[in-house]
Amino acid sequence: VIVPTYNRAKLLTFTLGSLFQQTLEKKDYEVIVADDGSTDETPKLVKGFGERHLRYLRQPDLGYRAAAARNMGIRAAQVPLCVFLDSGMLAAPEFLEQHLASHLAAQAPIAVVGSIPGVDQHGNEHHQSNDARIIPLIDAADVAGSIMRLEKAGFEDIRESRFFRRYGDEIDQWPAPWTVFWTG
Numbered sequence: 001v002i003v004p005t006y007n008r009a010k011l012l013t014f015t016l017g018s019l020f021q022q023t024l025e026k027k028d029y030e031v032i033v034a035d036d037g038s039t040d041e042t043p044k045l046v047k048g049f050g051e052r053h054l055r056y057l058r059q060p061d062l063g064y065r066a067a068a069a070r071n072m073g074i075r076a077a078q079v080p081l082c083v084f085l086d087s088g089m090l091a092a093p094e095f096l097e098q099h100l101a102s103h104l105a106a107q108a109p110i111a112v113v114g115s116i117p118g119v120d121q122h123g124n125e126h127h128q129s130n131d132a133r134i135i136p137l138i139d140a141a142d143v144a145g146s147i148m149r150l151e152k153a154g155f156e157d158i159r160e161s162r163f164f165r166r167y168g169d170e171i172d173q174w175p176a177p178w179t180v181f182w183t184g
């Protein structure tokens with residue numbers, strides 16, 4: 001699991017916490033935090049999580065280079081299958097187990113798209129008000145419950161209403177399938 005980050009130590013706490021509550025055996029995955037030159041408490045935070053199959057990589061801060069951070073993580077990965085998860089994302093307890101099962105069941109190489117409830121694309125002001133409504137629903141110690149509360153409060157993945165309900169689940173048949181491949 002490659003987690004690019006930049007000055008998001010508080011949000012990274014939630015993401016890493018959820019990754020260490022996975023149903024997949026911890027020996028079966030690694031987490032790579034790919035830091036894009038943070039100046040906050042990110043290195044200290046990662047170190048506080050201990051060994052747990054967690055590695056910290058850092059590149060110099062030369063401006064916004066999230067893609068370069070992801071690529072740094074890919075190059076360092078010791079396994080052939082990579083999952084990208086941004087800082088602040090909560091991974092459901094079955095996230096990695098289901099992701100791996102999807103790949104193992106496939107007859108050919110595939111890309112797996114996960115659900116991201118609560119993310120919107122309506123600009124920074126709306127995003128900040130959205131965050132104010134989401135944050136009280138989040139409990140890092142209860143990731144599954146947090147996700148249920150988000151869904152119950154109406155925070156669905158906006159790709160559901162914009163794409164999946166309209167075009168179905170066969171993404172390779174869509175007119176522009178790349179539109180749902182977000183880095184979250």
